[in-house]
Each structure stands twice: as structure tokens, then as C-alpha cells.
Amino acid sequence: MVHIEHKDKNIIDIxxxxxxxxxxxxxxxxxxxxxxxxxxxxxxxxxxxHITTNISPNIDNATIDFFFTNEIIKILSDEE
Structure with missing residues (x-):
């Protein structure tokens, strides 16, 4: 069995x-x-x-989105 290295651990950790x-x-x-x-x-x-957002728990008025981590170009927080 071939081991695939996940290249997005830091993103998931965030x-x-x-x-x-x-x-x-x-x-x-x-x-x-x-x-x-x-x-x-x-x-x-x-x-x-692959990531699905805001479904567990459901967040009122938040969209549910689906994407892959390699589609992210920038992660921001309200502290920035």
C-alpha cells in the first residue's frame, strides 16, 4: 500500500x-x-x-461551503 503524505496538516490544525x-x-x-x-x-x-464548513454544529445565517484545502489562498482572522 502506498502512503500518501497529506500536505495540509497546518491548515487543518488552524x-x-x-x-x-x-x-x-x-x-x-x-x-x-x-x-x-x-x-x-x-x-x-x-x-x-476536502472541507465542508459550518455544519456541525449548524451556524445560523452562515453558508455551508465545500472546497479542497489546496484552493485556499489566504486565511484571515478577526485579529488581523
Missing amino acids: FQSRDGVETKVELKNGKQISIWNIAWGYDIGDEFA
Whole structure:
């Protein structure tokens, strides 16, 4: 079995450490989203995780978005 190195551990760590705190992200397509929590996983052979936002728990008035971590160009927090 071939071991695939996940290249996004630091990104997942950031989201986990900020669980429940708004984190703003800019994606390669120019979309900016607010993330309060994530559900993530890797498909077989993937180096980058797929992320679904704001579903566990559901956040009132927050969008639910789906993307891969390699689509992120910038992670912002309200402290910046």
C-alpha cells in the first residue's frame, strides 16, 4: 500500500484550533467565506483534504461551503 503524505496538516490544525471562532478564507476563485467549524476528510490518494464548513454544529445565517484545502489562498482572522 502506498502512503500518501497529506500536505495540509497546518491548515487543518488552524481550523481545529479556531473551532467556534469565525475564520475568514479567500479561495482561488476569489470567493471569501466565513468558517466557524469544519468537517473534513481525504479521498483515497488525495494529498489535500476536502472541507465542508459550518455544519456541525449548524451556524445560523452562515453558508455551508465545500472546497479542497489546496484552493485556499489566504486565511484571515478577526485579529488581523
